[in-house]
């Protein structure tokens with residue numbers, strides 16, 4: 466287990482040969498200790514997830530990288546992950562790598578990639594190489610990156626430490642999310658380096674737990690709907706997330722919606738005039 470003080474913003478922490486992490490100063494309810502920015506490589510550096518547009522974070526990255534930045538990569542374009550990418554790439558003269566932002570109003574539209582990583586493509590990055598793995602679900606343009614030489618998987622917000630990622634429809638998709646978990650499980654790795662929080666040692670186990678958590682929540686949605694005679698989204702949020710602090714309910718409501726969209730697609734629930742019901746009940 467990593468020492469939590471290693472997650473203080475502005476600190477550059479070595480995690481493995483050629484892998485360093487700097488946490489941005491944007492700690493919060495949805496960002497945990499802050500966004501993790503990873504520096505990969507020694508002589509030539511790829512910056513993964515530069516984080517929010519924060520002048521102080523930019524300075525820490527530049528000073529740790531010492532003019533060696535050659536690539537700027539993102540896992541996805543939510544506003545806590547990519548807004549610093551364009552500025553960093555401009556300063557370093559480095560190409561931006563990632564998938565373009567979807568247009569759901571929750572994205573960093575300034576991210577305009579020069580290279581779109583193919584699914585399963587190996588990106589050659591000087592000292593190291595990464596395998597790009599498309600993992601839609603949390604957002605449609607999520608890409609995880611596997612540093613196979615270290616058996617280390619960078620997951621962005623697809624897998625987080627200590628919390629289950631929110632799925633934000635319509636761009637976020639629960640069926641896609643579960644499929645992406647299964648897809649990742651087929652790759653060979655040990656540790657997970659998440660977009661927020663500390664390194665997780667037993668990565669495969671984490672994926673299993675994450676899948677089990679989502680399925681348990683889905684079961685609870687169906688159980689609660691069975692007990693109610695038509696539920697509004699708000700009413701169902703309170704019933705299904707009674708184990709989650711109320712301050713998180715506005716986000717939980719979105720993930721609940723993602724569950725309901727999946728279940729409706731499967732013909733197991735339906736909605737009429739804002740009321741959700743189980744089919745056949």
Ligand SMILES: [Zn+2]
Pocket residue numbers: 541543603604622
């Ligand atoms: Zn995100």
